[in-house]
Amino acid sequence: MESIGIGIAGFGTVGSGVYKNLEKNGSLLRERTGASFSVRKVAVKNPGKKREVELPAGVVTPDWRDLVADPEIRVVVELMGGVEEPLQLFREAILAGKIVVTGNKALLAEHGHEIFQLANSKNVPLFYEAAVAGGIPIIQAVRHAFVGNRIESMQGILNGTSNYILTRMQDTGMDFAPALAEAQELGYAEADPALDINGWDAAHKAIILASLAYGKWIPSSQVYVQGIEGVTAYDIRFADMLGYKIKLIASIRAHEDGRIAVRVCPTLIPHEHVLASVSGVFNAIWLRGDVVGESLFYGRGAGQDPTSSSVIADLAQAAAVLGRGGNDRGFAAHDLYGDCLPMAESLSPYYLRLAVEDRPGVLAQIAGILANHDIGIASVMQSQGLIDGKLPLILMLHQARHGKMQEALAEISSLRCVLAEPRLFHVEPTKKV
Amino acid sequence: MESIGIGIAGFGTVGSGVYKNLEKNGSLLRERTGASFSVRKVAVKNPGKKREVELPAGVVTPDWRDLVADPEIRVVVELMGGVEEPLQLFREAILAGKIVVTGNKALLAEHGHEIFQLANSKNVPLFYEAAVAGGIPIIQAVRHAFVGNRIESMQGILNGTSNYILTRMQDTGMDFAPALAEAQELGYAEADPALDINGWDAAHKAIILASLAYGKWIPSSQVYVQGIEGVTAYDIRFADMLGYKIKLIASIRAHEDGRIAVRVCPTLIPHEHVLASVSGVFNAIWLRGDVVGESLFYGRGAGQDPTSSSVIADLAQAAAVLGRGGNDRGFAAHDLYGDCLPMAESLSPYYLRLAVEDRPGVLAQIAGILANHDIGIASVMQSQGLIDGKLPLILMLHQARHGKMQEALAEISSLRCVLAEPRLFHVEPTKKV
Numbered sequence: 001m002e003s004i005g006i007g008i009a010g011f012g013t014v015g016s017g018v019y020k021n022l023e024k025n026g027s028l029l030r031e032r033t034g035a036s037f038s039v040r041k042v043a044v045k046n047p048g049k050k051r052e053v054e055l056p057a058g059v060v061t062p063d064w065r066d067l068v069a070d071p072e073i074r075v076v077v078e079l080m081g082g083v084e085e086p087l088q089l090f091r092e093a094i095l096a097g098k099i100v101v102t103g104n105k106a107l108l109a110e111h112g113h114e115i116f117q118l119a120n121s122k123n124v125p126l127f128y129e130a131a132v133a134g135g136i137p138i139i140q141a142v143r144h145a146f147v148g149n150r151i152e153s154m155q156g157i158l159n160g161t162s163n164y165i166l167t168r169m170q171d172t173g174m175d176f177a178p179a180l181a182e183a184q185e186l187g188y189a190e191a192d193p194a195l196d197i198n199g200w201d202a203a204h205k206a207i208i209l210a211s212l213a214y215g216k217w218i219p220s221s222q223v224y225v226q227g228i229e230g231v232t233a234y235d236i237r238f239a240d241m242l243g244y245k246i247k248l249i250a251s252i253r254a255h256e257d258g259r260i261a262v263r264v265c266p267t268l269i270p271h272e273h274v275l276a277s278v279s280g281v282f283n284a285i286w287l288r289g290d291v292v293g294e295s296l297f298y299g300r301g302a303g304q305d306p307t308s309s310s311v312i313a314d315l316a317q318a319a320a321v322l323g324r325g326g327n328d329r330g331f332a333a334h335d336l337y338g339d340c341l342p343m344a345e346s347l348s349p350y351y352l353r354l355a356v357e358d359r360p361g362v363l364a365q366i367a368g369i370l371a372n373h374d375i376g377i378a379s380v381m382q383s384q385g386l387i388d389g390k391l392p393l394i395l396m397l398h399q400a401r402h403g404k405m406q407e408a409l410a411e412i413s414s415l416r417c418v419l420a421e422p423r424l425f426h427v428e429p430t431k432k433v
Numbered sequence: 434m435e436s437i438g439i440g441i442a443g444f445g446t447v448g449s450g451v452y453k454n455l456e457k458n459g460s461l462l463r464e465r466t467g468a469s470f471s472v473r474k475v476a477v478k479n480p481g482k483k484r485e486v487e488l489p490a491g492v493v494t495p496d497w498r499d500l501v502a503d504p505e506i507r508v509v510v511e512l513m514g515g516v517e518e519p520l521q522l523f524r525e526a527i528l529a530g531k532i533v534v535t536g537n538k539a540l541l542a543e544h545g546h547e548i549f550q551l552a553n554s555k556n557v558p559l560f561y562e563a564a565v566a567g568g569i570p571i572i573q574a575v576r577h578a579f580v581g582n583r584i585e586s587m588q589g590i591l592n593g594t595s596n597y598i599l600t601r602m603q604d605t606g607m608d609f610a611p612a613l614a615e616a617q618e619l620g621y622a623e624a625d626p627a628l629d630i631n632g633w634d635a636a637h638k639a640i641i642l643a644s645l646a647y648g649k650w651i652p653s654s655q656v657y658v659q660g661i662e663g664v665t666a667y668d669i670r671f672a673d674m675l676g677y678k679i680k681l682i683a684s685i686r687a688h689e690d691g692r693i694a695v696r697v698c699p700t701l702i703p704h705e706h707v708l709a710s711v712s713g714v715f716n717a718i719w720l721r722g723d724v725v726g727e728s729l730f731y732g733r734g735a736g737q738d739p740t741s742s743s744v745i746a747d748l749a750q751a752a753a754v755l756g757r758g759g760n761d762r763g764f765a766a767h768d769l770y771g772d773c774l775p776m777a778e779s780l781s782p783y784y785l786r787l788a789v790e791d792r793p794g795v796l797a798q799i800a801g802i803l804a805n806h807d808i809g810i811a812s813v814m815q816s817q818g819l820i821d822g823k824l825p826l827i828l829m830l831h832q833a834r835h836g837k838m839q840e841a842l843a844e845i846s847s848l849r850c851v852l853a854e855p856r857l858f859h860v861e862p863t864k865k866v
Contacts, residue, residue, distance in 0.1 A: 021724050025581050031648075032580055129578070135725040137578030144577075145562070145570030147465055148458050148745030215464075274731060277710050291454050292568040292732065292742035298707060299728035309725035312581030324757050 003036045004319050007067030009043040009089060010080035014103055014130070016053040017304035018077060018311045029312070035319035041067050043080075068092045075318045077311060078102040083110060090115050094124045099321065101314040103130030103307055109204035113217040125321050127314035132205040133158055133283040135306030136299040137313065141287075142212040149289030151213035153253040155267075155428055158205040160281035160301040161189045161196035162228045162248040166236070166266075167279045170245060175233045188281055198227035199248060199264040206250035206262050209285075213252060214260050216340075224343040224402075226265035234387065235266075235353060235423055238394050242381065244268035244351075245276045249428055259341040268351050268427040275428075286429075344403030349378070349427040352397060354412070355390035355420040362417045363393070369415075373408040375400040390419045396427070435467070437752055440474040440500030442522060443513035447536055447563070448475070449486040450737035451510060451744045462745070468752035474500050476513075501525045508751045510744060511535040516543060523548050527557045532754065534747040536563030536740055542637035546650040558754055560747035565638040566591055566716040568739030569732040570746065574720075575645040582722030584646035586686040588700075588861055591638040593714035593734040594622045594629035595661045595681040599669070599699075600712045603678060608666045621714055631660035632681065632697040639683035639695050642718075646685060647693050649773075657776040657835075659698035667820065668699075668786060668856055671827050675814065677701035677784075678709045682861055692774040701784050701860040708861075719862075777836030782811070782860040785830060787845070788823035788853040795850045796826070802848075806841040808833040823852045829860070 008015050022029075022037055030036045042055055043064040061067070067076050068089070076093045078086050078100055086107045093100050094115075102108070108115065108131055119126050129139045133156070142151065157163050161183055168179040180197070183189035195201040203225045211217050228248050239246050249267035254260055269276045274296050278284040283301025288294055300306035356362045363380065370377060376398035383392035397405075405424070413422055441448050455462075455470055463469045475488055476497040494500070500509050501522070509526045511519050511533055519540045526533050527548075535541070541548065541564055552559050562572045566589065575584065590596050598612040607615075613630070616622035628634040636658045644650050661681050672679050682700035687693055702709045707729050711717040716734025721727055733739035789795045796813065803810060809831035816825035830838075838857070845851055 021581060025583065025724065028583060029581055135728060137574055140573065140578050141570055144749070145573050145746050146742065147749045148454060148462055148742055150458065150461060274707075274710060277707060289742065291458065291738050291745070293736075293739050295568060295730075295732035297728075297730060300726045303726075305724050306726050309579065309581055309722065312724070313578050316577070316580045 002034070002323065003038050004074050004322060005040045005070070005072040006037050006075045006077060006315065007041040007043070007070065007073040008039060008077045008079065009064040009067055010078065011042050011044045011051065011055075012079065012081070013304045014307045014311065015042070015077070015079040016051065017308035018079070019055070020053050021305065021308045021312060025312075029316065033316050033319055035316065035323065037315060037319070040073050041070060043067055064089050065092065068096050068098065073098065074322055075099045075101060075315060077315070078104060079311075080104075083107050087111050087115075091118065094118050094122050097122065097124060099125055099127070099318045101127045101311055101318060103128065103311060105131040105201070105204040105208060109207040109220060112208070112211055125318070127317055128208070129310035129314050130307045132208050133285060133297075134299070134301040134303060135309045136283055136285065136297045136301065137310065138209070138285050138297050139212060140313070141297060142209070146287070146289050146292055149291045151254065152288040152290055153251070154209055154213065154285055154287045155275060156202070156206070156209065156250045156285040157247055157275060157278050157283050158202040158250045158285070158301065159196050159248060160283055161193060162202070163278065163283070164188045164281045166228060166231065166246055166248065169231070169233055169236050170240070173233055173237065176229065176231060197229055199225040202248060202250045203264045206252055206264055209250075210252045210260055210262050214254065216260065218260065218262055218340050222262070222340045222342075224263040224265065228266050230423060231266050232423070234392065235425070238353065238381065238383070238392070239268050239351065242268075242379070242394070242396060243271050244427070245271060246425065247275060247278070249275070249426070251426075251428060255341045261341040261343070261346045263343065263346065263426070266425045268425055273429065344401065344406070346402050347399050348402065349399050350397040350405060351425045351427055352395045352409075353423040354393045354395070354418055355387065356393050357417040357419060358386060358391040359417070365415055365417060366393070366395070366412055369408050369411045370397070373400070373404045375404060375408055435756065436469045436471050437507050437755060438473045438503070438505040439470050439508045439510060439748065440476070440503065440506040441472060441510045441512065442476040442497040442500055443511065444475050444477045444484065445512065445514070446737045447740045447744065448510070448512040449484065450741035451512070452488070453486050454738065454741045454745060458745075462749065466749050466752055468749065468756065470748060470752070473506050474503060476500055497522050498525065501529050501531065506531065507755055508532045508534060508748060510748070511537060512744075516540050520544050520548075524551065527551050527555050530555065530557060532558055532560070532751045534560045534744055534751060536561065536744060538564040538634070538637040538641060542640040542653060545641070545644055558751070560750055561641070562743035562747050563740045565641050566718060566730075567732070567734040567736060568742050569716055569718065569730045569734065570743065571642070571718050571730050572645060573746070574730060575642070579720070579722050579725055582724045584687065585721040585723055586684070587642055587646065587718055587720045588708060589635070589639070589642065589683045589718040590680055590708060590711050590716050591635040591683045591718070591734065592629050592681060593716055594626060595635070596711065596716070597621045597714045599661060599664065599679055599681065602664070602666055602669050603673070606666055606670065609662065609664060630662055632658040635681060635683045636697045639685055639697055642683075643685045643693055643695050647687065649693065651693065651695055651773050655695070655773045657696040657698065661699050663856060664699050665856070667825065668858070671786060671814065671816070671825070672701050672784065675701075675812070675827070675829060676704050677860070678704060679858065680708060680711070682708070682859070684859075684861065688774045694774040694776070694779045696776065696779065696859070699858045701858055706862065777834065777839070779835050780832050781835065782832050783830040783838060784858045784860055785828045786856040787826045787828070787851055788820065789826050790850040790852060791819060791824040792850070798848060798850065799826070799828070799845055802841050802844045803830070806833070806837045808837060808841055
């Protein structure tokens with residue numbers, strides 16, 4: 001019975017969860033996989049700090065380099081947070097031939113290309129199931145279960161905080177600010193919720209999913225990201241009347257010409273679609289493969305235990321690799337789809353909410369601009385009654401290119417009868433882009 | 434670039450789908466995994482028959498033993514259907530050291546114990562993702578992604594035909610017989626739909642899931658199986674009024690004392706539970722692990738392409754094993770949970786529909802019998818108006834042991850005021866059994 005030395009860098013919520021659950025289910029893991037793990041070192045910023053989970057004497061170190069330097073440590077679990085420090089750890093650990101397991105989505109999204117190049121050149125496997133959607137095994141699914149599929153598209157609810165906020169707005173009619181405050185009180189949003197709210201946490205995860213599906217690391221500068229700060233209680237209500245819920249959707253799609261479109265934005269999802277029923281802090285990923293058809297994965301996207309479950313699954317994979325001598329071809333990077341699709345060229349139906357003057361001729365002006373840009377109107381809804389003296393006008397638009405849509409929107413915004421900043425949201429599921 | 438010789442036994446819907454999709458996405462698979470496959474032999478019952486997918490000359494054989502005898506065939510894909518013939522194939526292929534991939538749920542449910550004993554003794558890996566829920570990668574999920582979890586329970590919609598019938602009954606109010614006829618017309622139910630309707634197809638899959646979660650092959654004689662033939666349009670309507678949908682649920686649960694309870698039966702699921710939104714021919718599996726919490730997998734449970742996707746994923750796994758020399762410890766069988774829980778001891782809340790005389794004192798008699806058996810009543814609903822001259826009386830019952838429930842039911846059935854066979858359905862999700 002082989003015991004594998006591991007080092008944990010970072011002992012916050014997830015790090016201590018991994019330690020605790022390895023203790024709890026260690027014998028189960030041993031029976032199932034034949035491997036056991038011994039945590040030889042844990043690197044923490046502040047070794048003197050009192051912790052929820054106690055560590056044996058001699059295990060704690062203030063320096064992650066001690067983990068890399070320990071020849072008995074075969075696997076380093078990186079759960080420090082941040083980007084620069086973990087990047088340095090990855091470089092040194094890979095050069096030292098150690099398998100690295102991580103949940104660090106920002107690191108992989110920003111430096112995945114460099115990290116995997118180095119890891120491939122050294123034949124060192126990396127595992128990162130915890131980096132996308134916590135306890136949902138979407139990375140294993142794309143790498144292994146759907147290996148025989150061209151992935152046509154994925155739409156994910158990848159950020160529990162924003163989904164909680166949107167769910168509360170939907171269920172109670174409350175506006176964004178109080179829903180965010182409630183999420184913070186309940187511990188579902190951090191004191192600084194910026195990355196959750198502005199869409200970038202989900203965007204990092206979308207970049208990782210796209211890399212798995214299409215073998216390319218997409219520069220984050222090419223990803224279109226729109227947060228949920230601009231979603232109002234009115235939008236939620238109007239969307240509901242039209243048969244939709246508003247969700248923060250990360251959308252990854254292969255264009256017919258091979259280019260990939262990745263975007264994260266508030267999106268109208270029809271009530272009857274399974275993604276619309278994903279409530280609260282839960283995450284879900286909807287996937288279409290050319291062989292398997294539609295598939296959905298649903299579960300907890302964050303939290304100590306769900307994330308630990310994924311880290312431990314990765315440790316089991318690392319143990320299997322070590323058990324057969326350390327070499328693993330695995331699922332190789334491939335390059336089938338070519339370049340990233342510029343957002344301006346991506347196609348989507350849209351929801352457009354305007355606040356306009358309540359007088360004849362307004363709709364004609366707006367419809368004229370849309371027609372000039374070849375954008376078709378699917379339906380028009382006028383609210384009963386004014387809001388702040390303005391008439392809400394909601395237009396559901398047929399599929400249009402984002403670039404054309406932005407041009408039309410600029411013209412519409414500059415009309416004298418348009419009294420406030422327009423709200424434009426995508427609608428899914430769409431046809432192929 | 435290694436090309437792996439494979440043989441396909443059985444060339445019906447799934448067999449020809451595997452062949453077709455290997456052709457279609459072969460280069461993708463090669464780029465991703467480094468392996469390519471060449472189909473050297475296909476065993477069919479009637480070699481002269483005209484087929485949708487054409488095979489090269491020299492590939493077709495009437496005898497699966499030709500596949501086993503061919504030293505260039507490293508993997509045999511068993512998709513023949515039936516049990517006795519495939520069992521013989523498994524025995525001979527394993528003895529010949531060939532990896533076997535199958536989608537045969539009945540075979541594994543009935544003979545899994547023997548087959549895996551033989552395969553383990555010969556160190557031959559077997560793969561069977563296609564045997565449970567078509568394109569949903571639940572077997573990989575339990576074996577790998579949730580390897581660090583004690584599986585507390587799984588509830589699955591594992592039969593698309595019966596889910597289609599129940600969905601149509603729900604959506605249109607039609608009764609069982611016309612819904613079944615419609616499913617047959619659309620090709621969702623076979624000419625002989627017995628195994629789909631009577632619950633046994635789902636039960637075979639439940640036995641396989643239980644074996645993965647708990648390391649035990651449960652004899653099919655110990656599984657409680659109730660089909661959907663007894664579900665009427667009235668039950669669907671009454672359940673709906675109470676806030677539930679009726680689904681054919683395969684339930685697998687670990688008892689606190691370590692024993693496992695496996696049952697398949699029509700079950701009331703609350704409208705707000707994700708499983709209630711699984712409609713038509715789709716399948717889904719709800720899983721609770723002690724670390725990951727709740728998780729759901731959803732997708733197509735049958736059909737040529739989804740099932741092929743799983744077979745091809747298994748072929749990729751087989752290729753990985755062969756690529757590293759053929760030995761694979763994998764996820765070992767374990768034996769943590771002990772014996773199977775007799776159905777009489779299993780706990781569940783219940784839905785009980787009676788047809789009674791419309792006179793005072795009837796409810797008192799029935800409530801008295803339930804009280805004598807310590808079964809609590811959660812709510813009582815009386816329909817407005819008689820059905821066939823009988824008064825429908827629906828009781829939602831608190832959690833009770835199945836044995837006690839059956840005793841009470843026998844007494845209730847024998848009352849003179851009870852005018853027809855009672856309908857008793859389980860309610861999920863329940864607390865721990």
